[in-house]
Amino acid sequence: MRAIIIGATSGIGEEMARQMLAEGWHVGITGRRIDRLESLAGAHPGKVEVQRMDVTDPEAAEAGLADLITRMGGVDTIVLSSGVGKFNKALDTLPEVETIDVNVIGFTHLALAAMRYFLGQGAGHLVIISSIASRRGDRAAPAYNASKAYQARYAEGLRKYAVRKGSNITVTDVQPGYVDTAIVQGKVPWLQPVDKAVRQILSGMKARRSRIVVTRRWRYVAWVIERMPERLWHRL
Ligand SMILES: NC(=O)c1ccc[n+]([C@@H]2O[C@H](COP(=O)([O-])OP(=O)(O)OC[C@H]3O[C@@H](n4cnc5c(N)ncnc54)[C@H](OP(=O)(O)O)[C@@H]3O)[C@@H](O)[C@H]2O)c1
Structure with a gap:
């Protein structure tokens, strides 16, 4: 059982790596904060491969993914967990564009690279962490909700592609509600523990x-x- 988790330096991605390691998986982990990746790898010798990756540099990120797959001798599962969300009640442009860079542009490059890899081997499991924010537009971070709707629809499109190809590829769209990680900065209600999620x-x-x-x-x-x-909805 071999999995790559894109965005495993903190939060949901890091906890997925920890729980998968406890279940005996061999994991490849990525993110920009290499010290955090190396610390997890150091605690699990021989079980973790590390790749520094910034998804806003998509060509380098795709090359990093390919290298990681080779170093792991192939993988069955790729999880796309990297993501940003910026509270933007002033409706500034920059936070919106930064969100699109990570959650739409970087995401698309990596989803396609993962999908092409699985199509090449005829099987695999692509797991996309979108959000229940995909269900409605919201005022606090309009680009975040829109980017998550994009990811959810993208997952649906890739799933249909895989089915029509007759491949043994599963595309899973994960939609968390509020989970207690850095992205929400404790600013939202009904936070759920990350280990439970x-x-x-x-x-x-x-x-x-x-x-x-x-x-x-x-x-x-x-x-x-x-x-x-x-x-x-407008009253919330
Ligand atoms: N927490 C929630 O309530 C919640 C709810 C629904 C969906 N989600 C989704 O769950 C996913 C994980 O978020 P989280 O809650 O675990 O928050 P988090 O702790 O902030 O994790 C975000 C992850 O994304 C990575 N990332 C951000 N920008 C990146 C970039 N430019 N290049 C590469 N990696 C980047 C971060 O790594 P580096 O900073 O080290 O690069 C980190 O590993 C996100 O897609 C988020 O939208 C979260």
């Missing part, structure tokens, strides 16, 4: 589900916000 993600991945919403309580919230009339 990741346990539920790994369980859904084992079942090869198309879509996983975590944690369970957020499934109900997602259902409600998706159907909420606009006049109510």
Whole structure:
């Protein structure tokens, strides 16, 4: 069992690496904060491959992914967890564009590189961490919600591509509600512990589900916000 996690220096990606290592996986981990990657690798000798990666440099990121796959002798699973979200109530342009660079442009390069690799070997599991933010537009970070809607739809498109190719590739769209990691800066309600969210993600991945919403309580919230009339949504 070999997996690469893009964006494993903190939060959901790091916790996925830790839980997968505990289950006996060999993992490849990436991110810009190389010290954090090396510290995790040092605690698990022979089980972790490290790759420094900035997804806003997409050509270098694709080359880094290819190198990591080679060093690991091939992989079965690639998780795309890298992402940014910037609270932007002033509607400045820069935070929106930075979000698009990571969550849309960088994401697309890596999703396609992963997909082409799996198509080449005829099988694999691509796991995309989008968000329940994909379900509605919001005022606090408009580009974040829009980028997550893009990722969720992109996952759906890649899944259809894989099915029509007759390949044995699973594309899973993971939609977390609020999880207690750096990205939310403790500024949102109903924060769920990251270890609990990741346990539920790994369980859904084992079942090869198309879509996983975590944690369970957020499934109900997602259902409600998706159907909420606009006049109510605007009051939140
Ligand atoms: N926490 C939540 O409530 C929540 C809810 C729904 C969805 N999500 C999604 O879950 C994913 C993981 O976020 P998190 O909650 O675990 O937050 P986090 O702790 O801030 O993790 C973000 C990860 O993305 C990486 N990243 C950011 N910019 C990057 C870049 N330019 N190049 C490469 N890697 C980059 C970071 O690594 P470096 O900074 O070291 O590069 C880090 O590993 C994100 O896609 C996020 O949108 C989170």
